[in-house]
Amino acid sequence: MTSKTHVFAIEKRQRRRWELVFYLRIFDQSDGSLLGHVIDISEAGLMLLSEIPIEINKDYDLSLELPGSGGKNRQKISLKAHSIWQSTDANPDLVDTGFKLINPDSNSVKAIKNLIAELQF
Numbered sequence: 001m002t003s004k005t006h007v008f009a010i011e012k013r014q015r016r017r018w019e020l021v022f023y024l025r026i027f028d029q030s031d032g033s034l035l036g037h038v039i040d041i042s043e044a045g046l047m048l049l050s051e052i053p054i055e056i057n058k059d060y061d062l063s064l065e066l067p068g069s070g071g072k073n074r075q076k077i078s079l080k081a082h083s084i085w086q087s088t089d090a091n092p093d094l095v096d097t098g099f100k101l102i103n104p105d106s107n108s109v110k111a112i113k114n115l116i117a118e119l120q121f
Contacts, residue, residue: 041112045099049096084098
């Protein structure tokens, strides 16, 4: 009997990403369209779950909708991010995309840290 060796991608993240209690919506600021939902997040990047593939190796101006009441009055964080990888989700009808944040400002970093503190599991 022979054994097979599985080769897994080397983890390149320098910061731990945190899974959130519920998925937050991410919008493309260029046209206001819903891109998907945040699966996990850190001050350096995020993973997005979407129904359609997202173009890889491209910069995006994203808007992360924060939890809260009042639908239209929900606060949003603007983020510039670069899509770096993509894979099929455990649900084959969905796609996971990894983004690296590009020079997030201090207010965005603070908001992300607050999200992690309040919504992680």
